[in-house]
Amino acid sequence: xGFQYETQSMNRTNLSVFILFLYCFNRDSGxxxxxxxxxxxxxxxxxPFFFKRNVIDLQYYNCTMKGLYxxxxxxxxxxxxxxxxxxxxxxxxxxxxxxxxxxxGYFPWGLGWCRYGFIPRLDVVGNITIDGTTSTSRGIGYxxxxxxxxxxxxxxxxxxxxFEFLKNLHKVLPxxxxxxxxxxxxxxxxxxxxxxxxxxxxxxxxxxNGWGLHFGFFHSLGGELSLTPDGKTFWDFSNISVTYxxxxxxxxxxxxxxxxxxxxxxxxxKTFHLRLTTTADPDLNLLNIYPRSRFSTxxxxxxxxxxxxxxxxxxxxNISLHGNCTFGIYxxxxxxxxxxxEITRIRPPQGVGFSxxxxxxxxxxxxxxxxxxxxxxxxxxxxxxxxxxxPVKPPEQPYNGSTLFVGGSGPGNYTRIQDAVNDANNGDxxxxxxxxxxxxxxxxxxxxxxGENKSKVLLHAGTKDGIKVCANRVEITGFTIEAEQANSxxxxxxxxxxxxxxxxxxxIVKSEWYxxxxxxxxxxxxxxxxxxxxxxxxxxxxxxxxxxxYNNISLCNYLGIWLWPYSVHNTICYNNFIGNKVSNARNNxxxxxxxxxxxxxxxxxxxxxxxxxxxxxxSVGIIPYKISSxxxxxxxxxxxxx
Numbered sequence: 046x047g048f049q050y051e052t053q054s055m056n057r058t059n060l061s062v063f064i065l066f067l068y069c070f071n072r073d074s075g076x077x078x079x080x081x082x083x084x085x086x087x088x089x090x091x092x093p094f095f096f097k098r099n100v101i102d103l104q105y106y107n108c109t110m111k112g113l114y115x116x117x118x119x120x121x122x123x124x125x126x127x128x129x130x131x132x133x134x135x136x137x138x139x140x141x142x143x144x145x146x147x148x149x150g151y152f153p154w155g156l157g158w159c160r161y162g163f164i165p166r167l168d169v170v171g172n173i174t175i176d177g178t179t180s181t182s183r184g185i186g187y188x189x190x191x192x193x194x195x196x197x198x199x200x201x202x203x204x205x206x207x208f209e210f211l212k213n214l215h216k217v218l219p220x221x222x223x224x225x226x227x228x229x230x231x232x233x234x235x236x237x238x239x240x241x242x243x244x245x246x247x248x249x250x251x252x253x254n255g256w257g258l259h260f261g262f263f264h265s266l267g268g269e270l271s272l273t274p275d276g277k278t279f280w281d282f283s284n285i286s287v288t289y290x291x292x293x294x295x296x297x298x299x300x301x302x303x304x305x306x307x308x309x310x311x312x313x314x315k316t317f318h319l320r321l322t323t324t325a326d327p328d329l330n331l332l333n334i335y336p337r338s339r340f341s342t343x344x345x346x347x348x349x350x351x352x353x354x355x356x357x358x359x360x361x362x363n364i365s366l367h368g369n370c371t372f373g374i375y376x377x378x379x380x381x382x383x384x385x386x387e388i389t390r391i392r393p394p395q396g397v398g399f400s401x402x403x404x405x406x407x408x409x410x411x412x413x414x415x416x417x418x419x420x421x422x423x424x425x426x427x428x429x430x431x432x433x434x435x436p437v438k439p440p441e442q443p444y445n446g447s448t449l450f451v452g453g454s455g456p457g458n459y460t461r462i463q464d465a466v467n468d469a470n471n472g473d474x475x476x477x478x479x480x481x482x483x484x485x486x487x488x489x490x491x492x493x494x495x496g497e498n499k500s501k502v503l504l505h506a507g508t509k510d511g512i513k514v515c516a517n518r519v520e521i522t523g524f525t526i527e528a529e530q531a532n533s534x535x536x537x538x539x540x541x542x543x544x545x546x547x548x549x550x551x552x553i554v555k556s557e558w559y560x561x562x563x564x565x566x567x568x569x570x571x572x573x574x575x576x577x578x579x580x581x582x583x584x585x586x587x588x589x590x591x592x593x594x595y596n597n598i599s600l601c602n603y604l605g606i607w608l609w610p611y612s613v614h615n616t617i618c619y620n621n622f623i624g625n626k627v628s629n630a631r632n633n634x635x636x637x638x639x640x641x642x643x644x645x646x647x648x649x650x651x652x653x654x655x656x657x658x659x660x661x662x663x664s665v666g667i668i669p670y671k672i673s674s675x676x677x678x679x680x681x682x683x684x685x686x687x
Contacts, residue, residue: 046130048103048110050094065105067121067130067177069348070325072369074255077325077349078128078175101190114140117188119171125507132171134186136164138257138276144269145281146683148220152269155377156210157194158217164188165257166276187249187259187371224267227284227312238385245375246287246303248321252351252368258319258353260308262287270310272317272357272685282310282317295326299382299406302327302374308355314542317645319355321370328571347374382406396420437569438590439545442491442518444472462486462504466494477502477524489515496523499552503527506556511538520544525552537562538579554578559603563588571596578602582625585612592616595686599623607631612631613638621685630675641678645685646670655683 046067069078095104101117103110108121115136122129141160142150150160167186172179192211233356250258257276262268268285291305305324308319312460327347353614356363383406398417405411410430417423449465452459458478459465463486465475474493479501486504488494494504494512504511506528512521526538537559539548549572553560561581563569564586573592576582584593586609598605598620605625606617610633622629622644629646632639643665651666653656658666664684669677 046110046119046398048096050096051062065108065121069173072324072350072352079465081490086310096397102357114149126174129174131512132169132173132182134167134169135187136188137165137168137280138164138166138273139279140164141259141273141279143259143261143271144220144223144282144283145279145293147223147281147287148217151193151216152220152263153217154193154533158194158213159191160216161189161261162270163249163259165259165271165273166251185251187251187257209630220269224269233389234389236387238383245308246306247373247396250319250321250368250370252353252366254364254366256357256366256368258370260285270308270317272310280312280315282312282315285310300345300376300378304349304673305351307478315357316358317355317357319353319366320657321350321351321353321372323349323372325349325351327374345374345376345378347480348372349374366437391415391417398423402536417424442545444474444493446470446472446474448474448476450476450478452480452482462494466490466492481505483507485509486512487515488512488519491516491518493520494522494524495520496551499523499525499550505529506536506538510536510540511556512541514543514546517543519543520547520549522548522550525554526556527554528556528558537584540564541566541569546570547572550572551575552577556580560598562586563591567591570594575599576601581605581607583607585609585615587611589614592617597621597623597686598629599625601625603627604631605629607633609633616640618642618644619686623643630672632673639676641670641672641676643680643682644678645679645682646668647685648680649683651681652683659683 046065048065070076070266096102101112106124110117110119112118112134117134118132120129120131120135140162141164143152144150145165150162151158152161153159165187167188169182169184169186171182173182174180196211246262248258248260252258255275257273258271260268260270262285267283268287270282270285272280272282281649286309288307289301289303289305291303292309293302293304294300295302304323306321308317308321310317327349327359348683349372351370351372354365354367356365358364383404385402385404387402389400394428396417397419398415400413400415403412409533415423415425427599447470449469451460451462451465452458459468461484462475462477462482463484467477468485469492471491474495477494477496479497483505485506486494499602500526504524504526506526509528511526514521521539526540528536536557538553538556539551540563541548541563542564544567546566547567548561548569548592552575554575554577556579558579559581560576561571561574561583563571563583566588567590569588569591571583572589573595573605574597576596576598580599580602582601583593585607585608589612593606593615594617599622603625605622605628606629608615608631613630617630617639618641624647629648630641649666649670651668651670658668660667664682666681666683668681669679670681671677
């Protein structure tokens, strides 16, 4: 659980960004429960965030974290109180700064700085309530406190960033000197890459014998590791080597996320070796990919859990270590995507010369050059061109199974939609008779969800997604859905995280955040829906090859449709965009890889000059409608569709 906030001063009214995130992991099943809270208002009223200096005293909504070494308390609840956490933490070890004897906790962060301290072991006791079930919990805890000028040097004010870097250089230089003094001096091969800059992996471990561990690795600099056998004595390592044995590639951000890794550290006569294996995959909803500047498409902070095993040895002892751990992955995504240059000196007995390998994912190319002088002169050059593959379209699903009925007066009819969905099998149809239904629905199988009529079937979503679709090839039709009290920035009336779905002939109204979310999802058809009076009508994020047509997207409080980066090859055509208050459409990706065609835009300049923009009298304007710098509807309509 973490409170994370950004501010330009210690004045709490000048708070620019805040998020409270909390995740529960089941180490056996790998299941993750996400209770992240990031809303900053309740209804029309802002929720203040309070904090104090020189003591842990944080409060947001009803969530608090308080204390001063060695005792702390934490209380967290989500808005509908389906989850509460109430625990006390008592430090069982000393507080320790990262590289305490060298830099007293300071280290570089991009062109900025950070100060980081931690308590590697706390005794924890308290209560956790999930969906009405309360459990008394005891365990081992870890506390960290980090703050500073987390500057990546990517802001538009480059000179200001450089000035801040020089002003704080004295804080971080001891850490850099300490790291470099113990690293290998042989830089062969020498490799530079965009992935090496602003990458950071972090972890904490608690061993069964009472030992504790903290580590942090900077891809561009090296790493630091603290090991304590008793909570009083700390051994800080900087001569560290790390290898990743399992990686998860995220094509949308062109990033590799490590899942398993091996660590070896040396200091004087001490040697420490560790293998970390994650037992729950990272939750990719934490990929925060909104654009920050021309150089960066965003950043991520992802955490997961795992098990650790290894050994420690010195001149007197060799100790096996086993335990549990938490693992954090922090990345900044480069606008130039992945690129690297690797230079290798060729030495005897292989020969005398050098080789250079250049890789660019932006240009889908790899260039290698090898130059030998001995034992014979040779120059070899090769160029390979690669192209990424589109997502695989899921196979068609025949809906030839049984029909389950909800509502109405038939014998055996269900009263809740979710109960019928739970009992359905792939290929079944869930038919819902007219009425009001107050529930949140999760669909995890390929079924048809059919309402009797969108003017008769009303689904009140409450505080979460109205219908969350996790399975491919789901059809939803015939509903009026509203999520007027959604409490999270990623809640929607319909949330698609799967592919090949058909959403048609629905009314989606009064959603506090989004009408429809298409997240990491492809080959969906959104057709003939009325999406009215939502905050944002349709939001696409890391979504491609979707078709959005014949929809009425109107009167949204912010945007009609919003395409975030990595949403490409989508077709948006034959829609009405009317009365959306800030903008009808926005496309953040600086490409023309989406098709916009034959939409009606109520702010189209050609509506004022129809006789000049419609020489063919076919109701299609000859002046393109501008969506963004690189995106146009080249055939805007002069009349709305009925």
